Structure formats: structure tokens, C-alpha cells
Amino acid sequence: xxxxxxxxxxxxxHSFRLQGYDYTQQGMYFVTICTxxxxxxxGAMENKKMVVSQIGRIVEEEWLNTPLLRSNVSLDTFVVMxxxxxxxxxxxxxxxxxxxxxxxxxxFGKPVARSLATIIxxxxxxxxxxxxxxxxxxxxxxxxxxxYEHVIRGEEELTRARTYIIMNPLRWHLDRENPxxxxxxxxxxxxxxxxxxxx
Numbered sequence: 001x002x003x004x005x006x007x008x009x010x011x012x013x014h015s016f017r018l019q020g021y022d023y024t025q026q027g028m029y030f031v032t033i034c035t036x037x038x039x040x041x042x043g044a045m046e047n048k049k050m051v052v053s054q055i056g057r058i059v060e061e062e063w064l065n066t067p068l069l070r071s072n073v074s075l076d077t078f079v080v081m082x083x084x085x086x087x088x089x090x091x092x093x094x095x096x097x098x099x100x101x102x103x104x105x106x107x108f109g110k111p112v113a114r115s116l117a118t119i120i121x122x123x124x125x126x127x128x129x130x131x132x133x134x135x136x137x138x139x140x141x142x143x144x145x146x147x148y149e150h151v152i153r154g155e156e157e158l159t160r161a162r163t164y165i166i167m168n169p170l171r172w173h174l175d176r177e178n179p180x181x182x183x184x185x186x187x188x189x190x191x192x193x194x195x196x197x198x199x
Contacts (some may be wrong), residue, residue: 001109005155006055024112024113024114024116025091025092025116026090026091026092027090027091027151027152028088028090028148028151028152028158028177029077029088029089029090029091029116029149029150029151029152030086030087030090030149030150030152030161031057031085031086031087031088031089031116031120031148031149032084032085032086032147032149033084033085033120033123033124033142033143033144033147033148034083034084034085034143034144034177035083035084035143035144036141036142036143036144038073038083038084038177038179039083040082040179041053041055041056041082041083041142042055042056042059042080042081042082042083042084042085043055043056043080043082044082045082045169045172048169048170048172049169050079050080050081050082050109050172052080052168053101055082055131055134055135055142058127058130058131058134058170059080059085059127060080061077062123062126062127062130063078063085063087063123064127066089066119066122066123069122070114070119071093071154071160072091072093072114073089073090073091073092073119074089074090075087075088075089075090076088076089076090076094076158076162077162077166078165079165079166079168080167081168081169081172082172083177083179084177086164086165086168087165088152088158088161088162088165089116089119090114091114091119098167098180103108116149120147124142124143124147127142127143128142128143
């Protein structure tokens with residue numbers, strides 16, 4: 001059987017990052033990370049409240065560990081959902097002197113030290129290790145390969161992002177990531193462009 005002809009649109013992973021943007025610079029970012037194959041392993045919704053599972057608690061713990069491990073990071077509002085995670089993270093400093101010798105613009109697949117991509121990769125790695133230990137599933141992926149982010153620009157966007165996160169459990173029945181939501185399944189709005197950024 002002949003191998004399929006290489007198609008760059010089908011066989012190349014696409015980055016959701018802004019081209020040329022310095023993801024080590026100070027700023028706030030709205031981040032969404034989805035579980036592998038959107039499996040609802042982080043918990044369940046009961047009476048419009050999120051009840052985290054043991055795995056969901058690991059995700060919470062490791063997220064809260066992030067600023068303890070990285071002096072250039074602080075956390076804002078976040079929520080663990082059944083099959084995804086939303087959080088606002090702030091990079092508070094570059095941790096470098098005035099002279100920048102290392103590259104700061106990320107190239108896909110080559111994250112820069114202290115950048116958002118490196119922070120998220122470390123978080124995903126730490127949670128995956130702990131989750132696979134309790135499940136006795138070494139090497140099993142727990143997260144989708146990429147993540148979604150939005151650069152928060154100004155107080156108005158920050159307020160909308162916080163509101164979106166806080167209200168997320170109440171809107172689970174409409175959530176496009178809810179496997180039981182027919183409304184969500186029909187919606188075309190991509191997860192990395194959440195409603196709070198629109199209109």
C-alpha cells in the first residue's frame with residue numbers, strides 16, 4: 001500500500017500562538033487546556049457545581065504549585081471542569097537583566113525558557129506524571145497536545161475573562177465541550193476564542 005502523500009494542511013501541527021509575540025513578557029493570559037480526547041476525568045457536574053475527582057484535585061494542586069516553582073508567575077481566577085481547565089495566569093517579570101541574549105520569540109515546537117509555553121508544558125507534565133501513577137498507566141496521555149490562550153489586554157477583558165471562568169460551571173449544559181450537550185456540539189465558536197472576547 002502506498003503511503004499517503006504529504007499534505008501540509010493535514011500533517012502539520014498548527015500553533016495557536018500569535019506569530020512574533022514575546023510570550024516571556026509581562027502580561028496576563030487566559031489559558032484553556034483540554035483532556036486527551038475530551039474525556040471527562042477531572043470530575044462531574046452536580047447541581048451546577050463542579051465536583052472534582054481525585055484527578056481533578058491533582059490538577060488544582062499542580063496549578064497552585066506553579067507560582068511556588070516559578071518566581072515570575074502569579075495566578076488569578078481558574079476553574080477545573082469535567083474535561084478541561086480554564087485559568088488566568090500572569091507573567092510578572094522576565095527574570096532577566098536588561099540585556100537579553102536568549103531568544104524570546106517562540107518558534108513552534110521550541111519553547112523559550114520562562115515563557116508561557118514552558119510554564120504550561122511543565123504543568124501538563126507534572127499532572128500527567130501524578131495522574132498516571134495513581135491510574136497505573138505509564139506513558140498514557142492525559143491532555144491534548146496543545147493548549148489555547150488569549151492575551152488579556154486591559155481591565156475590561158480581565159473582568160470578562162474572570163466572569164467567564166466563574167460562570168463556566170453554571171453554563172456546563174451549554175458548553176461545547178460537554179459531550180451530552182447537543183447545543184454545544186452544533187456551535188462553531190472555537191474554544192480558544194471564548195464568548196467573553198466577542199462583541
